[in-house]
Amino acid sequence: MIARAGRRVLGLSRPRTLDLKIFQSTRWSSSSPRQWSTPLAKRIAEAIATTGPISIAAYMRQCLTSPDGGYYTANREGRDQFGQKGDFVTSPEISQIFGELFGLWLLTEWMMQGRKRQGVEIIEVGPGRGTLMDDILRTVSTFKSLASSIENIYLVEASPSLRAAQKDLLCGDSALEEVSTGYRSTSKYAGLPITWCEDIRFVPNEPDKTPFIFAHEFFDALPIHAFQSVPPSQTPTQTLSTPTGQISLNRPKTEAQKPQWRELLVSPTVPSSIITSLATSIPSTKSKDPKPDFQLSLAKASNPSSLLLPNQSQRYKDLLSTADAVIEISPESQSYVAEFARRIGGSKNSGSTASSGVPPAPRKSEPSGAALILDYGPAETIPSSTLRGIRSHQLVSPLADAGEVDLSADVDFMALVEAALGGSNNVEVHGPVEQGVFLEQMGIKERAEMLIRGLEKSGGQGTEVAGSRDQHPANSAADIETKKKAIGAAVERLVSRLPGRGMGTLYKALAIVPERGGKRPVGFGGGLGV
Numbered sequence: 334m335i336a337r338a339g340r341r342v343l344g345l346s347r348p349r350t351l352d353l354k355i356f357q358s359t360r361w362s363s364s365s366p367r368q369w370s371t372p373l374a375k376r377i378a379e380a381i382a383t384t385g386p387i388s389i390a391a392y393m394r395q396c397l398t399s400p401d402g403g404y405y406t407a408n409r410e411g412r413d414q415f416g417q418k419g420d421f422v423t424s425p426e427i428s429q430i431f432g433e434l435f436g437l438w439l440l441t442e443w444m445m446q447g448r449k450r451q452g453v454e455i456i457e458v459g460p461g462r463g464t465l466m467d468d469i470l471r472t473v474s475t476f477k478s479l480a481s482s483i484e485n486i487y488l489v490e491a492s493p494s495l496r497a498a499q500k501d502l503l504c505g506d507s508a509l510e511e512v513s514t515g516y517r518s519t520s521k522y523a524g525l526p527i528t529w530c531e532d533i534r535f536v537p538n539e540p541d542k543t544p545f546i547f548a549h550e551f552f553d554a555l556p557i558h559a560f561q562s563v564p565p566s567q568t569p570t571q572t573l574s575t576p577t578g579q580i581s582l583n584r585p586k587t588e589a590q591k592p593q594w595r596e597l598l599v600s601p602t603v604p605s606s607i608i609t610s611l612a613t614s615i616p617s618t619k620s621k622d623p624k625p626d627f628q629l630s631l632a633k634a635s636n637p638s639s640l641l642l643p644n645q646s647q648r649y650k651d652l653l654s655t656a657d658a659v660i661e662i663s664p665e666s667q668s669y670v671a672e673f674a675r676r677i678g679g680s681k682n683s684g685s686t687a688s689s690g691v692p693p694a695p696r697k698s699e700p701s702g703a704a705l706i707l708d709y710g711p712a713e714t715i716p717s718s719t720l721r722g723i724r725s726h727q728l729v730s731p732l733a734d735a736g737e738v739d740l741s742a743d744v745d746f747m748a749l750v751e752a753a754l755g756g757s758n759n760v761e762v763h764g765p766v767e768q769g770v771f772l773e774q775m776g777i778k779e780r781a782e783m784l785i786r787g788l789e790k791s792g793g794q795g796t797e798v799a800g801s802r803d804q805h806p807a808n809s810a811a812d813i814e815t816k817k818k819a820i821g822a823a824v825e826r827l828v829s830r831l832p833g834r835g836m837g838t839l840y841k842a843l844a845i846v847p848e849r850g851g852k853r854p855v856g857f858g859g860g861l862g863v
Contacts, residue, residue: 373402373736374626378601386598386630388638389720390556390665393740397554398491402736405492422726423550424707424836425464428823430784432468434775434856435705439469439545441855442703442846443479446543449701453482454544456536458489458669459551463499469547470503470522486520486527487536496529503527533672540697544676546704546845548669552749553709553741555665557720559597560643561631562658565590575636592653594639596632599732625732646751648715661716661742670749671756673704673845678759700759700847703854707842710744712765719743746841753845763844763857769828769837771856781824788813788820 369375377395381387397404424431443453455473457466466488474480490496496516500509504518504527511517514537515530530536602625632639642662643649652658675681679697710716722731722738731740746765753762764771791813829835844854853859 370626370734371402371736373399374734376401377735378626381600386600386632388556388558388596389599389629390558390663392599392627392735393556393720396735396738396740399736404736404739405495407736408494423461423464424827424840425461425468425549427826428820429468430777430780430824431772431827432465433472433780434772434777435465435547435549436469436472437775438705438854438856439473439703440476440479441861442545443482443543444861445852445854446701446703446847448478448482449543450478450482452484452542453479454485454487454542454702455483455547456487456489456533456544457547457549458533459548459554460488460490460495460499461550462495463488463502465547465549466499467502470520470525474522480523483523483525484542486525488527488529489531489533489536490529491531499529500527533669538676540679543701545702546673546676548673548704548706548708550708552663552666552669552706552744554739555663555669557661557663557716557742558638558642559629559659559661559718559720560594560639561597562592562653562655563595563631564592564656592656593635594643594649594653595634596636596639597629597659598632599627600630601626602628625730626735627732629732646748648747652715659717661719661745662748663742663745666744667748667752670704670706670845671752674753674756674760677702677704677845678757678847681755681757697759700757702847704845705842706749706844707768707771707840708744708746709741709840710746712767712841713747715747716743716745744841746843749843759848760845761848761851763846763853763859765841765843766857767830767838768840768842769830769835771842772828772837774858775856777824777828781820784820785817788816 367378369378373395376399377387377392395403398406400406439455443449455466455469457469460466466486470486473483488496488499490499500507500516500518503520503522505521507519507521509516509518512528514535515528517526517528519525520527528536642664643653643660649660649662652660678700710719719742720731720740721742722729722733722740724734724738729738731738750762753760826835828837830837842856844857846854855861
């Protein structure tokens with residue numbers, strides 16, 4: 334089974350270089366209409382026929398969020414991406430303790446920042462079915478002073494079906510009304526208002542508020558661009574390929590003597606061709622499985638993305654001279670985390686529009702709030718060739734069955750760090766640290782022991798265990814033992830560092846907090862008195 338924090342298969346090694354064939358432009362005969370795996374695949378192919386090959390980012394965006402058949406946005410009755418019957422299992426569903434520790438982390442940061450009595454906001458991006466937020470709010474509601482300081486809860490969600498699932502879990506029968514920023518209902522916890530927005534830009538940003546932002550398994554689903562370093566050309570390239578045609582560059586011939594970044598693009602496969610497996614996908618062992626609808630090819634010339642994105646960080650520039658090096662960059666991820674930083678610390682360019690074109694955040698008299706990010710990816714290195722597809726808890730080609738397969742890629746944590754520090758002068762970033770380390774410092778094992786003692790105290794009499802979300806109390810000694818083992822196994826799965834056994838090493842935690850002289854947050858080597 335695959336855990337998507339689980340979205341990933343654990344313990345499976347993946348090559349770090351791309352086994353790539355350079356394919357020529359694809360054409361197919363109109364006399365024998367091609368059969369596409371999904372209606373969305375057909376629409377993507379038709380668009381490519383008009384504009385030419387597209388970036389991996391554009392392909393991912395269509396596959397995941399297209400209103401016409403996207404994985405998260407299509408209205409498929411009875412379809413649930415999460416859980417045993419879906420495509421992947423998430424950490425909050427593995428154990429309630431995971432979400433409870435998020436709530437405790439919020440509590441500790443709130444205490445370290447002076448226990449503000451009002452203006453506290455909770456924001457979650459990509460809240461899934463709402464399980465994590467449910468555990469956070471259940472935990473926070475037990476701390477009355479903190480709970481009374483919370484004014485608003487915002488969920489950033491683009492999927493109507495997931496929004497409906499979140500509303501049912503978090504608000505029950507409370508009415509859902511449409512408001513200027515999205516939709517609003519009332520939480521079953523202390524009657525707190527919950528507002529759904531399609532993008533974080535629609536979440537109000539007021540300088541006197543204290544936002545606590547959570548992003549769990551969010552960044553790995555954001556679109557990526559991939560680039561490969563190519564050796565110097567014998568013939569200088571004097572044109573730039575754009576969607577509207579070729580543009581003369583008038584650049585010195587000496588540039589052709591240097592390596593260049595070229596973007597990896599998505600184009601349809603030739604129906605009768607046998608496509609070489611890419612390092613971005615796990616080849617199927619079933620001969621009856623259809624070939625992917627699409628393939629990756631290397632752009633013949635530089636394009637705007639390859640000229641701009643790899644030059645934004647010295648980390649990328651340092652790899653340009655490495656022949657055939659492949660890097661993945663997610664501008665959308667960097668934009669999101671910079672927005673987190675601005676909401677916590679205020680804009681780096683208060684009073685003027687930033688060079689990115691994003692309106693500056695209001696000036697904050699005092700930085701406040703925090704962001705906690707947990708996701709999958711390397712701690713320091715740049716992700717390379719990590720695009721993957723997951724369906725029914727199995728790794729599949731990301732270039733087949735568009736809209737029916739979950740797509741994701743490793744998170745570049747160092748890029749997030751750079752973006753956060755570039756977003757505001759008044760924040761500091763801690764981590765990434767391994768998930769196992771973070772959860773153990775937060776007390777996951779101690780909380781598991783509390784739940785187990787509660788089970789033992791219930792005596793198998795069918796009574797509910799205090800603080801447990803389990804709706805099926807133990808009715809016998811055998812039930813107690815089964816539940817005790819399940820609690821232990823869940824904790825082990827979340828913190829284990831053994832390859833193939835758990836998520837403790839593969840998943841990382843990152844925190845953004847107000848600048849405070851390096852005082853580390855709880856879970857990152859710090860404590861309330863540190």
